[in-house]
Amino acid sequence: MIPFDVTVLSARPDALSVDRTVCDVDGSRFAVRLDVTCVASEPVVAGLRVSVRLGETDDPGWLVPGAFYGENRVAGCRVRYPRFTRDAPDPALLESAEWGLRADRCATPAVFAWDREGGAALVTTEWSPLGQAGVGLAMDGEHPVLRLHFPYREEPVVYDGSPNPLPADTPAFEWYPGRTETLRFDLHVLGPDRHAYAGVLCDLHRRTAPVDADTVPWVSVEDAAALTAWGLYRWHYVAEDAVLLETAAFDRHALGEHGDRQAMHVSWISGVPYAYALLRHGRRVGNDSYVDAATAVLDNIANHLTPGGTFWGQWTRANGWNAGWTPDRRRVHARTLGEATLFLTRAVALGGPPQWRAAVVSNLDVAVKGQAADGSFGAGYDVATGEVLDRNGTSGLAWIPALVEAAALFDEPRYLDAARRAGRFYAGAVEREFLYGAPEDVDLAPSSEDGYLAIMAYVSLYEADGADEWLALARRAADWTLTFRYTYDVDFPPHTLLGHYDFRSRGADQASPANQHLHSYGLICAAELARLGEHTGETYYTASAEENLACFRQFVARADGDFNAYRGMVSERFYQTACYQPKGMLLTLSHAWCVGVLLLACEARLG
Structure with a gap:
């Protein structure tokens, strides 16, 4: 399994204790459970970031289903919306080398990327005990980094459908001493074929079929x-x-x-x-x-x-x-x-x-x-x-x-x-x-x-x-x-x-x-x-x-x-x-x- 990091945001790292449980489902999908406990002596406001750092590449092939595709906006596009670029990005123009997105922007709350040897995906659900979740992507030098946020973080700016970005939106969760919350997500290890996302989404679709599909239409x-x-x-x-x-x-x-x-x-x-x-x-x-x-x-x-x-x-x-x-x-x-x-x-x-x-x-x-x-x-x-x-x-x-x-x-x-x-x-x-x-x-x-x-x-x-x-x-x-x-x-x-x-x-x-x-x-x-x-x-x-x-x-x-x-x-x-x-x-x-x-x-x- 590719290792992942858990980072405490907006508070001292030692304010929260994180216990990990990882279940190897099929050799490529790993179901992760995080039991997070506030060990501070007084309430703290904090969020969590899960990160996976891949190997070097100059083309991570980002995919956030429904929301982000590669660079996402080609340089000559007249319509302004979030674009990934490392070439002097200007957040005022909705350009950045890292993005955080709220989960409901995503057709599936997931983020995929690849290095020169293979790839990975982080997949979660819209809501967690800490509120709405989020996904993210960034480059650390030549290394793609996949992220999940609990609760979500929209950064460096927020896209609201207009060409003029709004300030970042970075909510946090209020923890009380002794409080424990459980977070769950899946980590997928992928081969070099960038079409491998299809297998992940197809499998997820099969595992989450609604039991009341016949009652949905009016x-x-x-x-x-x-x-x-x-x-x-x-x-x-x-x-x-x-x-x-x-x-x-x-x-x-x-x-x-x-x-x-x-x-x-x-x-x-x-x-x-x-x-x-x-x-x-x-x-x-x-x-x-x-x-x-x-x-x-x-x-x-x-x-x-x-x-x-x-x-x-x-x-x-x-x-x-x-x-x-x-x-x-x-x-x-x-x-x-x-x-x-x-x-x-x-x-x-x-x-x-x-x-x-x-x-x-x-x-x-x-x-x-x-x-x-x-x-x-x-x-x-x-x-x-x-x-x-x-x-x-x-x-x-x-x-x-x-x-x-x-x-x-x-x-x-x-x-x-x-x-x-x-x-x-x-x-x-x-x-x-x-x-x-x-x-x-x-x-x-x-x-x-x-x-x-x-x-x-x-x-x-x-x-x-x-x-x-x-x-x-x-x-x-x-x-x-x-x-x-x-x-x-x-x-x-x-x-x-x-x-x-x-x-x-x-x-x-x-x-x-x-x-x-x-x-x-x-x-x-x-x-x-x-x-x-x-x-x-x-x-x-x-x-x-x-x-x-x-x-x-x-x-x-x-x-x-x-x-x-x-x-x-x-x-x-x-x-x-x-x-x-x-x-x-x-x-x-x-x-x-x-x-x-x-x-x-x-x-x-x-x-």
Whole structure:
């Protein structure tokens, strides 16, 4: 076992006595119990730090699931959030060579790192007898140091979702003479393979399966489909513009349309995927109003292409069709385009009109034309010419499933050839465990959404030709994506909305290290994740897909007034930590994509 140190913080070291019990579970996982007693003659205020110091390396490969990935923020990223660097770090810019984080920022309260010979992980729980726990990472010379804190320490500064850091938050525990508290954590000894984190998280997932998983959802899959179809149609669809508005405010009386975002992205946060889901639902249940609404939205998007041949990024009431949220107004984002193309292809497969097919072909031809010799797609495209403006990040993965499905639907082998070349190019990023650049709003940050693209891409390739290389990459992509998925139920204060409604967070995803809130976007690939479980026989994937769908069949408004929303509304943000809003709050906006991905996942389940 790798040795660990226990340090008393904020008090004299001899104020606390620490007795250790270590149980060798399987030769690589060691269950540790610390019995800590106050031996001072008067009360002391103190915390504890557990540290593991590894050997030398210049690349520790930090991983705090859901919260920290390697350096975490590449140097050129426009969005500011915590970054690890040893090159003159400036905490005012959220840069540091050491970080402490509270446990509820973590999808699993754990920290992983490697040296040149192997690695280690420290894993704990959200709460301990000393209060909320925390994780940490630091470099001691050339040696990575993994940390646990009891109670947590957020240092050197606190990230609250804004680019301006808050002062460090370092609570301590009040000990009285003779008082003993017991702390528990696991220490994992890892080999040199940096994908070894997957085995740790998979094992933890199996050991902590909730006994009441069937009682978590508020509604059945069938009821969730009916509610979300109504919500999308009633609150987000605007017939005169043939759009799905991105947001609808809960408080209709006070805010009315002024609280609704008068805009529609063509994909991602609105648009094609959710119109497709509504179309599919409407046809299944025989609701012509839903079918007509979905068809109108898809017609609107398909009939308005850029001069360069792609979809636009967004429509707004004020300015019409435009590039979306990218700072360069000439640039449309590959992920937004690729995702819209994929779901319009699926709509064509349901028997859509010729203009839908023409729009799909136009977008795919732009992507194929811009594909580089190495197989990479663009990350951004010029609205005027369709030329590639940049290839930063891995958002080009979004084109792969669209190409695969269109190749089969249109009998177009060159699309599948392009998808295979891209699959081999992006394999390097999957193997390096760092995917980034998918959402328009976090620039080059790694995010759960990057993982969803990779799962969809490699599952589609495997299902197209059955090659083992694609299945291996799909598994690796899923393992990385599931680092964002919460393996426990966050303890919400009972006075908060999430606490009062007993919201269960297991199965939800952290959006990204930059956007630290729980979101439901993983439902967009729930079907692919479940099929991956079937292809591999790995119940970890199928169970995770089930938990994801169960989690977000909570907080679907069942009737007007349910959690202050209207029937069929679904929020985007569940605040599980101190970021953007206090822990336990809920964003009081219904988002088209949140309603839509749940409808999509339900329809996939219902067939």
